[in-house]
Amino acid sequence: MIGTGWRSEFFLRLARQAPSRLRVSGVVTRSAERAEAVAAEWDVPVFRSTDELLESVASDFVIPCVPWDASPEVITGLVRAGARVLAETPPAPDLAGLRELWAAVGAGGLVQVAEQYPRMPAHAVRGALVDRGAIGEVGSVQVSSTHMYHAMALIRRLLGVGFAPAAVHARRFSAPLADPLNRDGWTGDTTAGPAGTTLATLDFGGPMGLYDFTDNQWWNPLRARRIVVRGSHGEIVDDTLTRLADARSVVDSPLVRRRAGVDLNLEGVDLDHISVDGEVLWRNRLNGARLSEDDLAVTDLLLDTVAWARGAGPAPYPLAEACQDHQLALAVEESLRTGETVGTTREAWAGQD
Numbered sequence: 001m002i003g004t005g006w007r008s009e010f011f012l013r014l015a016r017q018a019p020s021r022l023r024v025s026g027v028v029t030r031s032a033e034r035a036e037a038v039a040a041e042w043d044v045p046v047f048r049s050t051d052e053l054l055e056s057v058a059s060d061f062v063i064p065c066v067p068w069d070a071s072p073e074v075i076t077g078l079v080r081a082g083a084r085v086l087a088e089t090p091p092a093p094d095l096a097g098l099r100e101l102w103a104a105v106g107a108g109g110l111v112q113v114a115e116q117y118p119r120m121p122a123h124a125v126r127g128a129l130v131d132r133g134a135i136g137e138v139g140s141v142q143v144s145s146t147h148m149y150h151a152m153a154l155i156r157r158l159l160g161v162g163f164a165p166a167a168v169h170a171r172r173f174s175a176p177l178a179d180p181l182n183r184d185g186w187t188g189d190t191t192a193g194p195a196g197t198t199l200a201t202l203d204f205g206g207p208m209g210l211y212d213f214t215d216n217q218w219w220n221p222l223r224a225r226r227i228v229v230r231g232s233h234g235e236i237v238d239d240t241l242t243r244l245a246d247a248r249s250v251v252d253s254p255l256v257r258r259r260a261g262v263d264l265n266l267e268g269v270d271l272d273h274i275s276v277d278g279e280v281l282w283r284n285r286l287n288g289a290r291l292s293e294d295d296l297a298v299t300d301l302l303l304d305t306v307a308w309a310r311g312a313g314p315a316p317y318p319l320a321e322a323c324q325d326h327q328l329a330l331a332v333e334e335s336l337r338t339g340e341t342v343g344t345t346r347e348a349w350a351g352q353d
Contacts, residue, residue, distance in 0.1 A: 135231030
């Protein structure tokens with residue numbers, strides 16, 4: 001890994017919790033003080049430059065955990081050195097940066113992106129249900145869960161729109177909301193302050209996405225996550241599948257989580273699997289690691305990136321997909337600034353899709 005900030009510690013923690021499957025072969029930091037601290041806390045080799053890392057250790061891929069504006073240069077340098085890369089989201093800060101990055105490294109196929117949200121256990125099950133036609137042809141997806149490019153990844157995945165251009169219209173509203181929990185922990189503050197909510201419609205020429213995000217919705221327990229996937233023969237609303245079973249029968253099926261460690265279950269504290277109508281559609285690949293669902297999504301991505309890097313599996317989330325996600329997110333931001341509907345263009349990374 002390159003960098004020693006909050007995001008890099010996220011990956012270091014996962015490797016520590018799943019040592020039989022994941023290992024950090026080296027970390028790059030320019031700071032002598034940080035190098036000493038990271039080596040002591042995480043027991044990993046630390047290097048002062050990327051060249052030193054690449055010359056000293058063998059690894060399947062490199063994760064650059066650097067600021068947005070530095071990411072394209074670091075990614076490009078790694079690819080020129082022959083390394084496979086798992087870039088953080090987004091891979092470049094703006095549309096010009098995405099275009100330049102794609103022109104520099106896109107054709108080589110050496111860059112994947114750490115977009116984990118479509119792999120979160122329940123989202124993976126919803127995707128599997130859509131793929132098998134459980135609700136017919138999907139016409140709309142509503143996501144009120146995570147922000148911008150992550151939400152765009154979910155909308156595109158569940159709609160199946162690929163790289164189709166979209167007409168994007170966004171507005172922002174404000175309302176009082178208490179904010180008792182953030183990334184640093186519980187605040188103890190119950191005062192309601194102004195919180196912004198962004199609503200955006202994405203018209204893909206028929207299929208439609210609705211983006212709904214309130215400031216700090218990831219952390220704030222007063223705002224739930226919601227997802228609605230509507231099809232021609234049914235819908236998925238959060239953890240319930242509703243569909244037309246025959247000409248006179250509309251049936252509901254829950255997404256059922258089997259959790260270990262409840263009551264007298266002594267298997268450990270884990271999400272074991274998720275099933276629908278008795279069929280397991282998602283299973284934990286790291287039972288015993290005691291990971292959250294978000295962590296499980298990231299470790300799934302890491303394991304599949306290892307397989308891809310070794311030529312034993314498909315590309316987990318190619319750079320082109322992440323570029324498309326961020327292009328849509330940037331269109332939402334532009335629409336907020338201008339008050340106008342913004343049309344996205346078909347870019348080079350779309351290929352022949």
